[in-house]
Amino acid sequence: MAENGTLPAGQAAGTAALLRLVRDGRPRTRAELVAETGMGRSAIAERVDTLLGSGLLTQTDNAPSTGGRPPSTFVFNAAARVVLAADIGATHAKTAITDLSGTVLADEDLVLEVAAGPEAVLKQVSEHGESLLTRVGRAQGDLLGIGIGLPGPVEHASGKPTNPPIMPGWDGFDVPGYVQELLNSPVLVDNDVNLMALGEHRTQWHERQHMIFVKIATGIGSGLIADGRLHRGSQGAAGDMGHVQLPHEADVPCRCGNTGCLEAVASGAALAARLTELGMEARSSADVVALARNGSVTTLKLVRQAGRHIGEVLATAVSFFNPSVIVIGGALSQAGEHLIAGIREVVYQRSLPLATQDLRIVQSRAGERAGVYGAAAMVVEHAFAPAHLPRYLMTPDAETADTAARASA
Template sequence: MRPSKDFVQVAMPGFNRAGDIFQYLRDGVPRTRIELAELTGFARSTIFSRIQTLADAGLVMNVGDARSSGGRPATRFAFNPSGRVLLGIEVGAERTTVALTDLIGQIIARVAFDHPPTAGPTEVFDRARDKAEDLLESTGDRSKDLIGVGIGLPGPVERSAGRPVRLPTLPGWDGFDVAGYVSRAFPVPVLVDNDINLMALGEQRTFWPDTKNLLFIRVASGVGMGIISSGALQRGADGSAGDLGHVAVGRGSDMLCDCGNYGCLEALAGAPAVARSLTGSAEADVANLIVLGQRGDVRASTALRQAGRDIGSVLAGCVNMLNPSVVVVSGPIVEAGDSVLAGIREVVYKRSLPLATARLTIAKSQAMHDVGVIGAASMVAEHVLSPLAIENMLAAARLDDGAPVAVSA
């Protein structure tokens, strides 16, 4: 994942903190101290001291000399994405993934573990803590380099408090202080969000960095959507934006959904629902559906294509309303071949306005299994690499060294 070009716009004129100057290097372009002085308007002496502070903290690095036009060549400095590390944790109903990443979301090491759907939050996060400590140790004892933890949960999240709200797949988790509990093990900023939002963020930052308007659809037991509009993740007033699974589909008026309503998209196109439609029984064998779809089984392909059409019938309205340039589709049944994607394209291109689809790309996720932890790391990176957060980090380091500290807000 490469840094966003927008980062250079973050620093505010009149500030000369190291955290502000650091923002001018987050685009990944090497610059000399003189170039940074010209960009920021700060005194060269200020640039010299702040760059040294950032280099000592491992946030920037010397990348060699600039081309000289005579005289001693100037040294160039650039953002050092491997100088510190982040943890991304994606919690699922039965499987949790823990990944150690650098500051731009590149995975250094990852591990996953299974747990029953009835596992409580303390059990899951205690195991996640142990796995994270193993990753930090196995990559050169990088525990002192950890500066943030991002966590994705499978359902609504009260993001400001770091607490889940009625997770349908994890009974007993409602209101649990996830951020507070995890920060006991890792005393760094801990941010929590809905997993679909983080998948959208991870996919966009990794594979579509120049795309400012993207919809990310995940089709698993439910159907969810992450919305990135004008370059920003859209969560809605209470964090429930993008819940496609409970939008009504006319074809399913007699299909009872787990939410108690009839005709929800999830009841027709969720992976278990498609698997049940194939077998005609109450049992949902999603793994078998995927195998049959990959083999080109006619009945499976037909069922998957219809699921795609149902998703497309809801998505077409979203395309008309939000005008994305990219729609990314992910989830188990998307791995069963191209039938779902074909069904989505068939309906979206037919029912959305020509202007909305003229340059629209509908594609399969390119980071199918790691996109959630990449997004979790990306979310926390935005927080811990902000100007004030950098200042606080440097101040804490000075405090550890016994030096006087003064940080302005």
């Protein structure tokens, strides 16, 4: 077992590889682990013992017997730790406690204003996280980590928001440091659409290696999955399609300071403003969705045209990135088939047949939980990477004692 969270690099990499294999939940014997990993029996024995000691692996005796005592099997223990996941939006947040497989054990929707500032919002989210921990019978020491999605650009390496347009007071704020002080657990932060893309991919499309997730709500953004991994770009700004300019809408002002942005024309906020101009009561994406579902012809025409505008930008993305699936999520995606029909109409018309012959354009399957699924996956995948795994190869009690000892040294 790791001592004080240390482990030789080669052993850490081998243990991480073994853990990655067993995380599919299928019980395996030692012989199967040897065959599937290519590691020697002694290496497997050592790494199995390490994972058993940490609680990340459990032993069962349910393998079929070929005569005599049945061989022991080993299976990933998804209940060994839990994750606090939070998906923070402009006017709401969803918090959840998940196990290590991403299964939601409890969740809660909060009404909040991100414009109230980071300390007020993060304190509220942290308090509700503690409440959810209590609800599922777990303590802070059981947390593997905390994942947070924010509705604006985030420098992923530091977890700090960077000039977020709808988040006054958040620019450069040390989100991980503040939340870790409150809950005494590692914190990772990313843009909310990146996490929605990750959550959608891990829970619904894991067999597809190249995917675009588009969130259409108050604003518009996208997350990219490339070779099965989240692609953030060099500064974490990849996927900011909402501020791509539509040349034929060049005179429409956008909140970013430019004009003609996709978001200024096709977002839920833009459609609500247009409906208000036409004498219909609509203040949010939810109001637009309600009008569309009630059969408002004017609303449905606007939604269809918004889909076409979004399709213009996505057609270019399809030519450059060549995804096999485009997933449409966010509040406005609930407006019905008209939005996706508009997107498909333009993408299939303007992209080359080779790029679209196997392309699917679909509504989100993960729905409103996509963000918390992604936040949980981000935490688990970070923790179980070879560079970080050693600190989690102690039992929660041992890790708490080790942390206290280092703090008092």
